[in-house]
Amino acid sequence: MGWKAASIIISNVTTVDPEKLLQELGIEQFETIEDEPYDVAVYPEKHQIFIGVYKENLIISSWEITDHSFGKELSTFEQKLSILFPAAEICTIQLHSGVNHWGYSIVKNGEKIRVRCGNAEQGTIIELGEPLLEEQELLSKSEIKDGRRIYHLRDDEPYEEDQVGENFVSSMWARYTGKEFFEDEEMFEFKLSGFKTTKAASVQAGRKQKPKPVVVIKPWWKFW
Template identity: 40%
Template sequence: MSKIKDRAVEEVINPVDNEVHIGRYKNNLIICAPDMPLTFFDDEAGHAEKELIHKFPGAEICSIVLHSVVNLWGYAVIKDGKRIRARAGSSDDGTFLESGEPLKAELDLLAKSQINDEGKRVYLFEDFPDEPMSEDQVGENFVFEVAGRYLGEPLDSCDDFLFNTRLTGYRYSKVINPSFEKAGKPWWKFW
């Protein structure tokens, strides 16, 4: 692993392959690593999740993902080593993960939803009363709100975090197997 240039969160929020960026914001450890958040949406805890739980016992861990091309959104919150809430979805798959009780950060958005005739949750907003929105269309809003639990305000409003917080970057060797779970020397071994 080799150290690379420190960069602002907004530059590395979606890091390139073989890079990890680490820093702090409001007493939170921030890790931006490609594909790592997706491992939190498996039925069982993956290596990265287990490693973070082991290294930070008693901590609350949150993994978030957004990818606008396919309206992919998701979040998983682990507290005291247990997953207390996880939700994720995309335009192709709809909501494919939902476990645990809703977080306070979700309640305002959930209150704007109802189940339609097809059994799917849709959202009705005052600004668009005749245009019910699907979960993938508001998934980003949920991620912004859940991130606000740690940042002090929703992610899309947190300019200080996005533009002024610098993360230390590391480049690691390209692995043959793209799975984090089977990598020869994964990035998290530097701890």
């Protein structure tokens, strides 16, 4: 579908101060840039960060922040976000159609519960945790053949996992918004606050002290 995306979704956030959030994440060298709708902010340029709240989910779009989420251990930013939002799920999504790159990582209660990512050249790079409900429909249409997972969707033509990666990411978006990523037209109607930081600021962000919660979130029992 030609999508490119680099966002973190933090569930059950009702309000946030974007500039204070950046500081709590250890990013102190930044300047404001023009606010953008999500169809622009979903694919930020280098060193850009966009922050907004959509359907009671905090959205942070940034390649530099999301790039570190696809490992077995929590990234520095995931650690800090887990402290800032202790009752939330933290979901990172990435897409880049040029290389069929796809990925999602979900953190809950300070632990990774699911990580998957891959691309056309390397196949599936990492798979951690048990399948989620949102993955079941696609997985039910697959089989393991010669050590690879092959999908049978609308016709007899088999699909490699990188060819359906966008579908999985779309389902992760629906986990928090109620609509598939590619069907959610409302997401283009909200704007995010724009910032530009420096490479040095992004590097230093991982060396700051852990923050204290500073935002308003729903009680944990309202999440389910």
